Amino acid sequence: MRPTQRMLGGGETPVGRFNKYLGGWGNFGGLKQKGIITYGISSNRQNPFAGAVHDAIFNTWRRFSGQVLYIAPPFITAYYVMDWAIHRNEYLNSKAGRAEFADQEE
Template sequence: MAGGYSGWWGAMKGPKEVGFITYTLSPFQLKTMKGFFTHGPSNMFKRTAHQVPYILPAALVLWGVVSYGNKRSEYLHSKAGHHELE
């Protein structure tokens, strides 16, 4: 730079920026586990129950496809299945 060394990355020694307001919370003030043992199990049950309508149809389709595939595979590897393919 023309003006000389301006400092290492993050400490550029430039003019102060105006208009930026930052807020932080102390890690000692946060209560990350508050209500985990009292409300945790009921919240987990409620959230799981809300996902059942989305997961259950896909699980049933998957079960049906796998069941059909296993039965068809057993049939095709049996004596009757070999005769059918001939």
């Protein structure tokens, strides 16, 4: 069976009589590869923040709406429990609260 075009790119490990593999891990410095195309753009032609504000708004909304039902109910519950506890503590330490519960002290 004949190796694929990728295996014929060069390297050190032999593939029998059909050339060599691309190379071992970290050792890709074999023969020049064919068929690899790279594109570039001049740095003064790039706009790195193109659409950043628009994407940030909609991505933030998407992430918020996906997580709000997991986060909001425990925080709302904790707020109301803490609010009740603070008001109850203030009442029990007031004159009226002490008078109402004075006979229940241990």
